[in-house]
Amino acid sequence: MEREERQRAVAGTESVFRDVNEAIERGQWPGEQGAQAFRCECARGGCTAMLELTAAEYERVRAHPRRFVLAPGHEDPAVEDVIERHAHYVLVHKRGQAGELAQASDPRA
Numbered sequence: 001m002e003r004e005e006r007q008r009a010v011a012g013t014e015s016v017f018r019d020v021n022e023a024i025e026r027g028q029w030p031g032e033q034g035a036q037a038f039r040c041e042c043a044r045g046g047c048t049a050m051l052e053l054t055a056a057e058y059e060r061v062r063a064h065p066r067r068f069v070l071a072p073g074h075e076d077p078a079v080e081d082v083i084e085r086h087a088h089y090v091l092v093h094k095r096g097q098a099g100e101l102a103q104a105s106d107p108r109a
Contacts, residue, residue: 004097007079009043011094011101014068017041021058021069022107040089042074049074051089065106066094 021038038058040049049071053061061069068080069089075082079098084091094102103109 003078007096007098008101011079011098011105013043013045014041014094015102015105018062018068018102019107022062038069040071040074041068042070043076044074047071047074053089061091062108064093065103065109066099068092068094068102 017039018041021041035052035054037050038053040047040051042049051069051071053069058069061067067083068091070092072085072088072090075090075092079096080092080094082090083093093099
């Protein structure tokens, strides 16, 4: 697969899972502090990994339209950089065309 096609595919898949996580977060009770399950936002077809984050942790990820939360080991160094590692998830930042597409498809933008 050509590099640009790969970047478009990665950004598209991860954006879909970001939308799912937005819907999950909206279902949380106001002021609730506990962790809740979010979908891994990786580009792997068939990934069903669930990640535990608090609403505050997820909001910190979503504050940047090029950032996504993934299960450890699901990152793709061809299109993203790991900027934080946590016990149950990694935070990645999209670069290049994948980053541009992720930013353009951000439902909060």
